[in-house]
Amino acid sequence: MGRITAGLSHEINNVLAIIKESAGLMDDIIRLCPENVVPHQDRLVKSVDNIRKQVDRGVDIVTGLNRFAHSMDESRARIDLNELTARMVFLMQRFGRKRRIRLSAVPHPEPVMIETDPFCLEMLLAAGVDFCLDRAEEGSSLVLQVRLVDDRPAVWMCSGPDLSPTTFSVKEPCPGDLLPLEEDLEHLKADIFVVGTASAPGLLMQFR
Amino acid sequence: MQKGTKVLLVDDEAEFVRTLAERLQIRGIQALVATDGVEALQVVEEHAPPIVVLDVMMPGMSGIEVLQRLKERHPGIQVILLTGHGSTKEGVRGMRLGAFDYLMKPVHIEELIKKMDEAYDASR
Numbered sequence: 001m002g003r004i005t006a007g008l009s010h011e012i013n014n015v016l017a018i019i020k021e022s023a024g025l026m027d028d029i030i031r032l033c034p035e036n037v038v039p040h041q042d043r044l045v046k047s048v049d050n051i052r053k054q055v056d057r058g059v060d061i062v063t064g065l066n067r068f069a070h071s072m073d074e075s076r077a078r079i080d081l082n083e084l085t086a087r088m089v090f091l092m093q094r095f096g097r098k099r100r101i102r103l104s105a106v107p108h109p110e111p112v113m114i115e116t117d118p119f120c121l122e123m124l125l126a127a128g129v130d131f132c133l134d135r136a137e138e139g140s141s142l143v144l145q146v147r148l149v150d151d152r153p154a155v156w157m158c159s160g161p162d163l164s165p166t167t168f169s170v171k172e173p174c175p176g177d178l179l180p181l182e183e184d185l186e187h188l189k190a191d192i193f194v195v196g197t198a199s200a201p202g203l204l205m206q207f208r
Numbered sequence: 209m210q211k212g213t214k215v216l217l218v219d220d221e222a223e224f225v226r227t228l229a230e231r232l233q234i235r236g237i238q239a240l241v242a243t244d245g246v247e248a249l250q251v252v253e254e255h256a257p258p259i260v261v262l263d264v265m266m267p268g269m270s271g272i273e274v275l276q277r278l279k280e281r282h283p284g285i286q287v288i289l290l291t292g293h294g295s296t297k298e299g300v301r302g303m304r305l306g307a308f309d310y311l312m313k314p315v316h317i318e319e320l321i322k323k324m325d326e327a328y329d330a331s332r
Binding site for chain 1: 221223227230265292293313314
């Protein structure tokens with residue numbers, strides 16, 4: 001599946017490249033014409049600019065999709081948790097928007113390198129985001145923060161405003177029926193805890 | 209880079225490469241076009257462009273193979289590779305094989321021209 005998706009995203013990228021160059025050529029030609037020769041010149045330039053902006057947006061989406069597809073290439077790889085978390089936040093934005101919840105990623109100041117199964121970890125983060133989105137209030141924000149907790153790499157997701165580490169003092173193992181991912185957790189050598197309060201539920205994923 | 213400098217653009221996406229060539233021509237660059245590796249090698253023999261912009265992911269003869277053949281016969285030629293998301297590793301490999309640099313597709317034309325300027329200076 002990864003190979004096919006990666007191949008298709010490559011094709012979409014080629015289509016976007018053609019649209020980008022065609023819009024660029026239109027812009028070049030309009031700008032080459034003396035003023036007032038092309039009717040509605042300003043509107044045309046604005047429209048071409050819109051095409052260019054949408055192509056750039058499309059390229060960002062396809063880039064995310066392509067990297068996601070390539071995460072299936074290897075079942076074990078050394079990855080930067082900051083980078084992977086940011087990518088998943090980007091890919092999950094639409095699910096947040098549907099519930100009017102803003103997703104954002106806060107990286108650790110230094111790269112957090114772990115050896116893991118990248119695709120499995122992405123699926124775990126996606127399940128965690130879903131868990132939090134289901135419980136977060138409409139109009140709130142969900143933050144995925146990469147941290148070192150007890151010197152172990154961790155991702156903390158919380159929709160509440162309180163991002164202080166003291167929240168971790170109330171951590172409890174996540175009930176299996178809430179997030180039925182036991183096999184994945186074992187495979188990833190990770191533990192998952194429910195953190196925060198009833199009004200601001202969150203999860204802590206900590207790697208062993 | 210002087211006006212009228214020849215640059216060969218190689219990509220199997222004919223529409224992409226022809227449109228890009230037209231845009232470069234507007235900017236005073238003599239852009240030549242090839243849509244596969246074999247054609248690219250022929251154009252180089254005929255026109256001797258100092259710069260080649262080469263897509264790494266082409267059916268048939270790959271961009272890397274074209275690069276190797278170009279460098280064997282014309283070591284002074286400067287090659288800028290165009291890579292996709294999944295082919296940045298090929299870009300790095302290409303640089304080890306003598307490519308001047310690589311850029312991600314779709315490329316901003318100003319960025320491409322800047323890179324061609326640098327490649328042209330390196331070819332002098």
